Amino acid sequence: MILSLLPEHQKMHGYEITQKVKGLPSGKLITHEDTLYPLLHKLESVGILISELAHIGNRMRKYYTLTTKSKKKKKSLSEPRAFIHTVQLLVPHKTA
Amino acid sequence: MLSEEQIGVLFAFCEKKFVRWYDVQVELVDHLAHAIEDRMAKDPSLGFETALRNVYEGFGIFGFSRIVSERMERVYQMHRKTYYGRLKSHFRWPKIALMMLLATILFIACKESGALWLYLSITLLMFAALILSIHNGIEMSKLSRKKKLLMASFTYQSSWVYLPLYLSGIIHDAFFRDNVEQALQPYQSILASILIAFYAVAIIAQYQLNLDVRKKIQVYYPELATQSR
Numbered sequence: 001m002i003l004s005l006l007p008e009h010q011k012m013h014g015y016e017i018t019q020k021v022k023g024l025p026s027g028k029l030i031t032h033e034d035t036l037y038p039l040l041h042k043l044e045s046v047g048i049l050i051s052e053l054a055h056i057g058n059r060m061r062k063y064y065t066l067t068t069k070s071k072k073k074k075k076s077l078s079e080p081r082a083f084i085h086t087v088q089l090l091v092p093h094k095t096a
Numbered sequence: 097m098l099s100e101e102q103i104g105v106l107f108a109f110c111e112k113k114f115v116r117w118y119d120v121q122v123e124l125v126d127h128l129a130h131a132i133e134d135r136m137a138k139d140p141s142l143g144f145e146t147a148l149r150n151v152y153e154g155f156g157i158f159g160f161s162r163i164v165s166e167r168m169e170r171v172y173q174m175h176r177k178t179y180y181g182r183l184k185s186h187f188r189w190p191k192i193a194l195m196m197l198l199a200t201i202l203f204i205a206c207k208e209s210g211a212l213w214l215y216l217s218i219t220l221l222m223f224a225a226l227i228l229s230i231h232n233g234i235e236m237s238k239l240s241r242k243k244k245l246l247m248a249s250f251t252y253q254s255s256w257v258y259l260p261l262y263l264s265g266i267i268h269d270a271f272f273r274d275n276v277e278q279a280l281q282p283y284q285s286i287l288a289s290i291l292i293a294f295y296a297v298a299i300i301a302q303y304q305l306n307l308d309v310r311k312k313i314q315v316y317y318p319e320l321a322t323q324s325r
Contacts, residue, residue: 014123015130032156033127038166045170045177053122053316057097062123 011052011063014040040064098129102144109148115160118243119316120167124160128152168250175252178308183254183301195293202289206280214280214288221292225257225299232306239313239320251309256298 012020018036043049049064098106106128110121131151136142152159186195205213236248280288313320 013126013130015127018127032154034155034158034160034162037123037127037163038170041163041167041170045174056126058100059098059103059126059129060122061126 011065013061013063017064098133098144103129105144106148109152110160113152113160115164116244117164117167117246117249119245119247120164124163167246171246171250172252175250175305175309179252179254179301179305182304182308183298186297186301195297198296199289199293202292203285206285206288207282211280214292217292218295221295221299225302228299228303228306229253229257232303232310235306235310239310239317241320243317243320245313245317245320247309247313251306254298254302254305256295257302259295 014037017040018033021036040049044051044064047067050067051062051064053060053062055061103125106125107121109128110124115121115124128148128151131154132144132147135147135150136144155163185191202213202217205217232251236251239245240248
């Protein structure tokens with residue numbers, strides 16, 4: 001879901017992403033911000049997103065952008081597969 | 097847009113909810129501020145405190161705690177990834193030539209002068225690792241003087257750098273052996289010189305990671321870098 005939003009918007013900040021994700025049909029699974037922010041941080045730690053800070057008036061804002069590697073990966077993921085991929089990132093799965 | 101005072105209230109709110117790290121607070125404060133502004137724009141009669149309460153409810157029953165614990169884990173992973181990236185770069189040309197040169201010098205020294213050079217070089221590298229660690233601690237504490245930073249507190253410390261400490265008993269005994277200057281066998285010299293060269297590279301990679309993290313903090317939070325002087 002996030003991979004589908006970012007190329008269109010180039011860079012987005014956390015609140016913007018959370019609002020847009022909630023508006024997507026598959027975004028109904030993620031209803032709380034405490035789920036979305038860990039996902040953003042995980043995507044950043046694996047190199048799919050990079051972040052930058054910018055001064056906006058009297059506060060700082062963190063923007064997220066897709067890396068080149070992730071732009072290529074995005075092309076290979078359809079919406080249903082992207083949804084499954086997102087769930088897998090959110091829910092740690094244990095092997096038997 | 098919210099006032100400076102209201103932004104200050106949001107930072108204090110984060111502290112109250114056990115988000116003690118400034119770099120985590122910054123993102124949450126922006127989210128809270130933006131959400132509050134949106135709600136107050138839709139309903140001008142809505143007060144700041146009420147809007148804040150409503151927005152915070154959107155974080156669920158765990159509030160900020162899950163975000164903080166996940167963030168700690170991710171920062172640690174990112175630093176570890178950076179460390180091993182730096183370490184691997186020393187095994188590619190041309191950096192590997194330096195490592196091979198160091199190993200060759202150590203091999204010749206050990207072959208000619210026995211185990212003394214071996215233990216001397218390990219001890220020198222241990223001191224170098226200790227000094228670098230202390231120096232990094234001092235620099236990080238300067239950057240974190242006004243604001244605690246999660247990036248500064250959770251820097252990855254490679255266990256390779258502290259490996260000789262675990263062998264310190266053996267090293268101590270070796271210096272007080274009568275035959276410490278006894279020449280090593282060629283295979284012993286080769287193995288020892290390669291291990292010591294690797295140890296030196298592990299220390300350099302740790303130093304590079306520490307420098308990368310400090311530079312990142314200075315880029316992201318230049319106001320903290322200014323305050324540290």
